[in-house]
Amino acid sequence: MKFARVVGNVVATRKEEKVRGRKFMVLQPVNLDMEPNGGVLVGVDAVGAGVGELVLFATGSTARQTELTENRPTDCVIMAIVDLVDIDGDPVYDKSKESG
Amino acid sequence: MKFARVVGNVVATRKEEKVRGRKFMVLQPVNLDMEPNGGVLVGVDAVGAGVGELVLFATGSTARQTELTENRPTDCVIMAIVDLVDIDGDPVYDKSKESG
Amino acid sequence: MKFARVVGNVVATRKEEKVRGRKFMVLQPVNLDMEPNGGVLVGVDAVGAGVGELVLFATGSTARQTELTENRPTDCVIMAIVDLVDIDGDPVYDKSKESG
Amino acid sequence: MKFARVVGNVVATRKEEKVRGRKFMVLQPVNLDMEPNGGVLVGVDAVGAGVGELVLFATGSTARQTELTENRPTDCVIMAIVDLVDIDGDPVYDKSKESG
Amino acid sequence: MKFARVVGNVVATRKEEKVRGRKFMVLQPVNLDMEPNGGVLVGVDAVGAGVGELVLFATGSTARQTELTENRPTDCVIMAIVDLVDIDGDPVYDKSKESG
Numbered sequence: 055m056k057f058a059r060v061v062g063n064v065v066a067t068r069k070e071e072k073v074r075g076r077k078f079m080v081l082q083p084v085n086l087d088m089e090p091n092g093g094v095l096v097g098v099d100a101v102g103a104g105v106g107e108l109v110l111f112a113t114g115s116t117a118r119q120t121e122l123t124e125n126r127p128t129d130c131v132i133m134a135i136v137d138l139v140d141i142d143g144d145p146v147y148d149k150s151k152e153s154g
Numbered sequence: 155m156k157f158a159r160v161v162g163n164v165v166a167t168r169k170e171e172k173v174r175g176r177k178f179m180v181l182q183p184v185n186l187d188m189e190p191n192g193g194v195l196v197g198v199d200a201v202g203a204g205v206g207e208l209v210l211f212a213t214g215s216t217a218r219q220t221e222l223t224e225n226r227p228t229d230c231v232i233m234a235i236v237d238l239v240d241i242d243g244d245p246v247y248d249k250s251k252e253s254g
Numbered sequence: 255m256k257f258a259r260v261v262g263n264v265v266a267t268r269k270e271e272k273v274r275g276r277k278f279m280v281l282q283p284v285n286l287d288m289e290p291n292g293g294v295l296v297g298v299d300a301v302g303a304g305v306g307e308l309v310l311f312a313t314g315s316t317a318r319q320t321e322l323t324e325n326r327p328t329d330c331v332i333m334a335i336v337d338l339v340d341i342d343g344d345p346v347y348d349k350s351k352e353s354g
Numbered sequence: 355m356k357f358a359r360v361v362g363n364v365v366a367t368r369k370e371e372k373v374r375g376r377k378f379m380v381l382q383p384v385n386l387d388m389e390p391n392g393g394v395l396v397g398v399d400a401v402g403a404g405v406g407e408l409v410l411f412a413t414g415s416t417a418r419q420t421e422l423t424e425n426r427p428t429d430c431v432i433m434a435i436v437d438l439v440d441i442d443g444d445p446v447y448d449k450s451k452e453s454g
Numbered sequence: 455m456k457f458a459r460v461v462g463n464v465v466a467t468r469k470e471e472k473v474r475g476r477k478f479m480v481l482q483p484v485n486l487d488m489e490p491n492g493g494v495l496v497g498v499d500a501v502g503a504g505v506g507e508l509v510l511f512a513t514g515s516t517a518r519q520t521e522l523t524e525n526r527p528t529d530c531v532i533m534a535i536v537d538l539v540d541i542d543g544d545p546v547y548d549k550s551k552e553s554g
Contacts, residue, residue, distance in 0.1 A: 066235060180341060190320040355496040412528070437465045
């Protein structure tokens with residue numbers, strides 16, 4: 055999995071049949087400084103994430119193993135909403151201290 | 155999934171048996187400024203996309219999960235035609251405002 | 255799938271059991287200007303491609319879905335021999351006009 | 355597989371259902387000089403690794419083949435704790451000589 | 455598949471249960487000039503390769519399709535030992551002419 059910020063969403067009226075009704079979120083991968091790191095992806099949300107939140111996403115066939123996405127054509131899924139990232143004993147991200 | 159413009163198509167009379175009859179589209183991945191971002195790919199179309207449209211494509215084994223591509227040797231498929239991309243509340247792409 | 259030129263082949267007398275008898279071709283990925291784009295790959299040929307031809311190749315588990323490669327340990331397969339690539343209405347590659 | 359240092363961990367109270375109870379470790383891929391090489395990943399631990407240890411991790415569908423992760427939506431798993439790396443006959447990493 | 459030199463091996467007493475007894479080799483991917491090309495990988499050997507040899511390796515789920523690695527959590531496997539690489543009719547690598 056990798057870290058990303060949820061930065062937006064996509065409206066697409068014409069979607070492949072099996073993903074109709076799924077919400078498509080725009081993800082900006084970030085590094086441990088929370089700076090952008092690589093191009094944006096569009097994922098399906100499995101945990102109820104909102105714009106602005108730091109999340110973990112999985113790619114590839116893994117994205118089809120969640121309850122929400124099983125056997126559906128998805129190659130990117132939001133797996134978790136991050137509360138705290140601890141590096142060598144120091145918190146580099148603490149959701150409770152983010153301005154809301 | 156990632157964003158791409160459909161920029162063209164490929165004619166190939168000699169294709170692997172299982173993909174005969176499938177239409178091959180040339181995809182130029184783009185970033186949120188709609189600028190090219192990485193090399194072109196060739197995908198199978200699952201939604202009836204045309205040249206010039208902004209689409210979402212999926213890669214890897216996911217590409218074989220659509221109704222059109224199930225169990226066929228495809229590693230890239232067009233999943234949706236994008237109508238609107240909203241980033242932090244601002245539309246960065248709106249299909250209805252594109253000159254046609 | 256991606257575009258590549260077939261540039262050569264590999265002789266390997268000691269191969270994993272399940273791929274014995276398969277022909278290994280060296281592929282140089284190319285962009286739409288037909289210039290090299292990224293490092294070479296070695297793929298199994300599913301369509302009878304020859305050195306010098308422009309082909310489409312697939313990677314990952316997809317490479318094991320062709321008639322020739324089903325359930326064999328292959329992660330790269332030549333899927334089609336390209337006759338014509340049309341970008342925004344202009345042919346950027348036309349096999350019939352290549353000097354041969 | 356690739357080499358990485360375990361550099362931290364992630365707390366996420368809201369996780370996809372099937373990965374609840376799994377520990378998420380932050381991995382910094384490294385080269386043979388043990389210098390950072392590429393962006394961080396978050397993996398599930400299959401061997402009891404701790405922060406500071408050099409490990410091997412696997413990605414993609416492979417990450418779902420361990421006893422701990424079978425059929426769970428994981429795309430990165432710690433596969434082994436490295437004791438010794440020998441390159442052309444010279445040890446470039448020896449865990450027993452690391453200051454602890 | 456891609457070309458790599460086998461440059462060393464890894465000792466890991468603590469490994470995921472299903473890969474115990476498998477030998478882990480360090481692979482340096484190379485280009486057609488036999489120069490390093492990208493970071494090292496660690497693969498399982500399916501053909502009896504030794505340090506110094508030029509090999510072809512496969513990645514992803516393909517790595518679990520060999521007789522040796524079936525249903526084991528492996529994402530990189532040595533598939534073949536290269537004897538000869540022929541590019542446009544010229545041998546760029548000939549094992550029999552390597553000093554040994």
